[in-house]
Amino acid sequence: MKTVRLSSTFPFSHTLHTVSPSTDHSTDKLSDNELALRARSDIRYFTPLFDRHFKPVYRYFYARLRHREDAEDLTSETFMKITQGLPSFHERGIPFSVWMYRIAHNILIDFYRRCKGRVTESLDEMDPSQEPSCEFDMAAIDRSVLSDKLWATLKVLPQAQQDIWALKLTADLPHKEIASTLGITENQVNVYVSRSMKTLKKYLSCLAPRQ
Numbered sequence: 001m002k003t004v005r006l007s008s009t010f011p012f013s014h015t016l017h018t019v020s021p022s023t024d025h026s027t028d029k030l031s032d033n034e035l036a037l038r039a040r041s042d043i044r045y046f047t048p049l050f051d052r053h054f055k056p057v058y059r060y061f062y063a064r065l066r067h068r069e070d071a072e073d074l075t076s077e078t079f080m081k082i083t084q085g086l087p088s089f090h091e092r093g094i095p096f097s098v099w100m101y102r103i104a105h106n107i108l109i110d111f112y113r114r115c116k117g118r119v120t121e122s123l124d125e126m127d128p129s130q131e132p133s134c135e136f137d138m139a140a141i142d143r144s145v146l147s148d149k150l151w152a153t154l155k156v157l158p159q160a161q162q163d164i165w166a167l168k169l170t171a172d173l174p175h176k177e178i179a180s181t182l183g184i185t186e187n188q189v190n191v192y193v194s195r196s197m198k199t200l201k202k203y204l205s206c207l208a209p210r211q
Helices: 012-017 024-029 032-039 043-065 068-088 096-114 147-156 159-171 176-182 186-207
Strands: none
Touching: 012 068, 024 043, 032 096, 043 068, 043 096, 068 176, 096 159, 096 176, 147 159, 147 176, 147 186, 159 176, 159 186, 176 186
């Protein structure tokens, strides 16, 4: 199994490298929930979970913060809390991804509270040269997700709608899982998306080439 390579400044990398990957090649066929349940007693099963979800979680934080080091720190914190919380993970009809993004979302909220005066409010203030330092293929990531103009548009939306679009664009979660992650109803997600689409459509129409 291919191991994700992280920068030397990424705190979680040390923990990951101390865990030998599972020799069971059938792990690719196991669902996230099955891997998480097995990882409670055998941490080697956490490696394929990390490989599957590292990029989306990092992308989620980077899209919201637009800051490489902060995204790395919060991604590291998320996976550390996941490993610490594995003994209490129970399936109960809840996908692992929902449980994982609840943790990530709460970490992001705590970060905003801690750094309220430091977090950049406008994308115009951000350094456009900031690039994620993690050694994975950025070409595989949808460039629209990393578009400053797109996220500048989303900044005008209410916070609840920004949270929904972050999970839609970076994690590609269905509305039902977004609702479970954020603690709202699926109907509320549908309504928020419908309302915000007007703003996004107006933005996209401005980008369309004029005839």
